[in-house]
Structure formats: C-alpha cells, structure tokens
Amino acid sequence: MKEIIATDKAPQAIGPYSQAVKANGFIYTAGQIPFDPATGQIIEGGVAQQTARVFENLKAIVEAAGSSLDKSVKATVYLQDMSDFAAMNEVYGRYLQNDPPARSTVEVARLPRDVRVEIDLVVLA
Numbered sequence: 001m002k003e004i005i006a007t008d009k010a011p012q013a014i015g016p017y018s019q020a021v022k023a024n025g026f027i028y029t030a031g032q033i034p035f036d037p038a039t040g041q042i043i044e045g046g047v048a049q050q051t052a053r054v055f056e057n058l059k060a061i062v063e064a065a066g067s068s069l070d071k072s073v074k075a076t077v078y079l080q081d082m083s084d085f086a087a088m089n090e091v092y093g094r095y096l097q098n099d100p101p102a103r104s105t106v107e108v109a110r111l112p113r114d115v116r117v118e119i120d121l122v123v124l125a
Helices: 047-064 082-095
Strands: 002-005 020-023 026-029 072-079 102-107 117-124
Touching: 020 047, 026 047, 047 082, 047 117, 072 082, 082 102
Parallel strands: 072 102
Antiparallel strands: 002 020, 020 026, 026 117, 072 117
C-alpha cells in the first residue's frame, strides 16, 4: 500500500508527480528545487542559499509524512556545476549531520528553472 504525501509548506507538484510517497516503511521524496512555497518563486542567491531552501522544502515534506530528516537513509544531489560542491556540502551538513545518509552527487547538464541544485531523499517512515 502507498500513501501520497502533500503539504502546503513545500512547493506544490507542477506535473503528474507527488511531493512524496510513503510505502513499505519508507518515504520517497520528489526532487526539490529552491522554490519558495510562500511566493511560488525561485529564491535569490547562490548555491548555499538554494541548498538551504531545498532542505527547508524537504524538511516540510518529510515532517508532513510523520518523519524527520534525521531518518534519511539515501540522498541524491544534482548540481548544475560540480564547482558548487563545497558550498552545497557545507549547508547539506547542517541539515544531515547526525548519522548522515548514503549519498550520490552528480553534475547535470541542466535543472528545472536553471536552478543550481536539486535534491531528493529516501527516509524511514
């Protein structure tokens, strides 16, 4: 059985996908970009500011599913430019510092709305 997770504290899905799905003891989030749910706009700033906004969105979704970022088991980070790794990693470490999850980080040709970072998580429910 699966449960669709949705919250107005994170950006609404803009296509045929869910913010997250809870299934078999896990929460699978959609990739989050630095959209401010209050304004519906991409936030200003560099990759550090964008990463913080992404994590605030992920936190809201995971909490709406009844869990927390501390229960993350896998993260995938998509960077527009791998030279942003250090700045992204510093912010990432603030949000996932206790028993951090396994992680993959890849540089991609392009991200939605030309943002610098997108992240998705798998979290224990």
